[in-house]
Amino acid sequence: MARFAMVIDTRQCVGCMDCVVACKTENGVPEGFNRDWIVQDVNGIYPTLHMEIRSERCNHCDNPPCVYCCPTGASHVHDLGGVVLVHHEKCIGCKACLAACPYDARFVHPEGYADKCTFCIHRVEKGLQPSCVAVCPTYCMYFGDLDDPLSEVSLLLTSRKYHLLLPETGTQPHIYYLT
Amino acid sequence: MLELTTTRHNPMIDPTLHVWGWEIPVYLFLGGMVAGIMIISGYFLFSGRHRASTQCSCFQVPLVGIALLTLGMLALFLDLEHKPFTWRLYTTFEIKSPMSWGAWILVLVYPALAAVAALRIPESWRIAFKGRLARLVLFSERIRGSAAATKTIGIVNMLLGGLLGIYTGVLLSALGARPLWSSSILWLLFVVSGLSSAAAFAHMIARDPYERVLLAKADNGFLIFELFVFALFFIGLASTSEAHLRAAQLLLGGAFAPAFWVFVIGLGIIIPLIVQLMAVNGKIPHTPMAPILVMGGGLALRFVIVSAGQFSHWMNAHGLPLPF
Known part of the structure; x- marks a missing residue:
C-alpha cells in the first residue's frame, strides 16, 4: 500500500506561483478559484524575524474530517496512495466538507460540487509527478510514497527538520514543510 | 507578531468561511422546534395527559410540525449547490456523517408526526371531506381507544424527537475545524432551545387554560435550563484551547456579542x-408576546451560532486579526 505525501522545502520556495498556474492549467480550475496557493508567513519580534513562503493545498489527511462528514460518500479516500478525492456526481453541494476542513482547502466549483487538489491523481496513475511538482523552477517540491523508506520524500523527512500545518487539529496531514 | 499573506481568494472561503447563509439557521431552528413538538406531544400521549382535555394541543401541534419541517427541508434544499444530485442522500448511509444520520431520521420523523396527528382528525376536515375520511376516523378512534398503542406512539415520538434535536446540534459540533461548534454540549443547547420554542408555540395555541399554564411553566423551566447550558457551553470552550477561548469571546465580547446578548439572551x-x-403567578394575563420572543430567540440563537462558528478558526489562535 502506497501512502502519497508531498514535501516542500520552504528554504528554496520563492513564491513564484508557477505551481498555482500549473495546477489551474492542468486541472482546468475556473477563474477566481484556486486548488493551491502561496502563503507568506512572517513571524517573530523585530529584529529577530522569520519568514517562510509556502505552497499550500489540500493536505490529504490520514484522518480526513471532510470525508467523515460527507453524507453521500462523495468525499472519499482513493485506493491509490490514500489521496482524498471527490466523486462529482455523488456530491450534493451541502458544503459540510468545506466547513470541516481546518485548512479551508476546498471550494464549491461553479458547477455545484465540492472541489479541491487531487495530487493530480490522473498524472500519478500514469507514473508522472503532480503538475505543481513537475513545473517548480527551484525544485523545492517533492512527491512520493511515505511507505517506501527509500523514496525521496521518506529520506528527506529523516534527514531534515519539518513542520506540519495545524497538527493540533488531529487530521494527520500529508504535506510536510522542510524548515 | 505573525503576518500571513495568501494569494488564495476562493468564494465562500476567504477572507473567512461563509458557506452557510440564512438557510441553515432556519433549517436548524425549524428542525429543533419540530423535535421539541415531538417530545412534548409524545410526552402528553405517553403520560395520558391527552385524555384530560378534548382540545389537547398535542393533537394540533404535530400537524404544524409537519408543515414546519417541510419548510425547514425546503430551506435546506435551497442551500444545496448541486441540487439535481440531492437523491444521492438516500442511496447510502454514512455512519460517520451526522448529515447522513439526519437525512434518514427525517424520513422516520414524518410518519411519526402523522401518526400523532391522525389520532384526532380535526372536525373541520371531517366536514370538508364529507365522509371520505370515514376509514381514517374509524382507525384513529380505535388507536385512541388503545392505551398501549397511544403510549407506543408517544414513546416513538419522544425518541425520534430527541434524535432529531440532538442531530441538529451534532451536525455542527462534528465539524471540529470550527472551534465555536466544537463543543460536546452544543446538542444539549439546541435540544433545550428546541423544547423551549416548541413549548412556547404550544402555549400560544393551547385552548385549555390548565394546559396553557402547564406549558408556560414548562417553558420557564426550559429557559432557565438553557441559561445553565449556556454557562456550561462557555466554560467548556474557555477551558479547551486558545482557539476555543477566542471563539467564546466572539459571542461574549466580540463581533457577535451585540446580537448574542440582545436577541438571544435578552429578548429571547x-x-x-x-x-x-x-x-x-397570575399577575398579568397570558400573552402571545412571550412565546413569540422565545421563538425569535431560538431563531436568533441558530443565526448567531452558525455565523460566529463559521468565523471562528484555528488559525485565529495563531494571531490572525479578530474583529474586537
Whole structure:
C-alpha cells in the first residue's frame, strides 16, 4: 500500500506561483478559484524575524474530517496512495466538507460540487509527478510514497527538520514543510 | 507578531468561511422546534395527559410540525449547490456523517408526526371531506381507544424527537475545524432551545387554560435550563484551547456579542422568562408576546451560532486579526 505525501522545502520556495498556474492549467480550475496557493508567513519580534513562503493545498489527511462528514460518500479516500478525492456526481453541494476542513482547502466549483487538489491523481496513475511538482523552477517540491523508506520524500523527512500545518487539529496531514 | 499573506481568494472561503447563509439557521431552528413538538406531544400521549382535555394541543401541534419541517427541508434544499444530485442522500448511509444520520431520521420523523396527528382528525376536515375520511376516523378512534398503542406512539415520538434535536446540534459540533461548534454540549443547547420554542408555540395555541399554564411553566423551566447550558457551553470552550477561548469571546465580547446578548439572551430568554413568570403567578394575563420572543430567540440563537462558528478558526489562535 502506497501512502502519497508531498514535501516542500520552504528554504528554496520563492513564491513564484508557477505551481498555482500549473495546477489551474492542468486541472482546468475556473477563474477566481484556486486548488493551491502561496502563503507568506512572517513571524517573530523585530529584529529577530522569520519568514517562510509556502505552497499550500489540500493536505490529504490520514484522518480526513471532510470525508467523515460527507453524507453521500462523495468525499472519499482513493485506493491509490490514500489521496482524498471527490466523486462529482455523488456530491450534493451541502458544503459540510468545506466547513470541516481546518485548512479551508476546498471550494464549491461553479458547477455545484465540492472541489479541491487531487495530487493530480490522473498524472500519478500514469507514473508522472503532480503538475505543481513537475513545473517548480527551484525544485523545492517533492512527491512520493511515505511507505517506501527509500523514496525521496521518506529520506528527506529523516534527514531534515519539518513542520506540519495545524497538527493540533488531529487530521494527520500529508504535506510536510522542510524548515 | 505573525503576518500571513495568501494569494488564495476562493468564494465562500476567504477572507473567512461563509458557506452557510440564512438557510441553515432556519433549517436548524425549524428542525429543533419540530423535535421539541415531538417530545412534548409524545410526552402528553405517553403520560395520558391527552385524555384530560378534548382540545389537547398535542393533537394540533404535530400537524404544524409537519408543515414546519417541510419548510425547514425546503430551506435546506435551497442551500444545496448541486441540487439535481440531492437523491444521492438516500442511496447510502454514512455512519460517520451526522448529515447522513439526519437525512434518514427525517424520513422516520414524518410518519411519526402523522401518526400523532391522525389520532384526532380535526372536525373541520371531517366536514370538508364529507365522509371520505370515514376509514381514517374509524382507525384513529380505535388507536385512541388503545392505551398501549397511544403510549407506543408517544414513546416513538419522544425518541425520534430527541434524535432529531440532538442531530441538529451534532451536525455542527462534528465539524471540529470550527472551534465555536466544537463543543460536546452544543446538542444539549439546541435540544433545550428546541423544547423551549416548541413549548412556547404550544402555549400560544393551547385552548385549555390548565394546559396553557402547564406549558408556560414548562417553558420557564426550559429557559432557565438553557441559561445553565449556556454557562456550561462557555466554560467548556474557555477551558479547551486558545482557539476555543477566542471563539467564546466572539459571542461574549466580540463581533457577535451585540446580537448574542440582545436577541438571544435578552429578548429571547430573560424578558419572556420574566413575562411568563408573571403570567403563571397570575399577575398579568397570558400573552402571545412571550412565546413569540422565545421563538425569535431560538431563531436568533441558530443565526448567531452558525455565523460566529463559521468565523471562528484555528488559525485565529495563531494571531490572525479578530474583529474586537
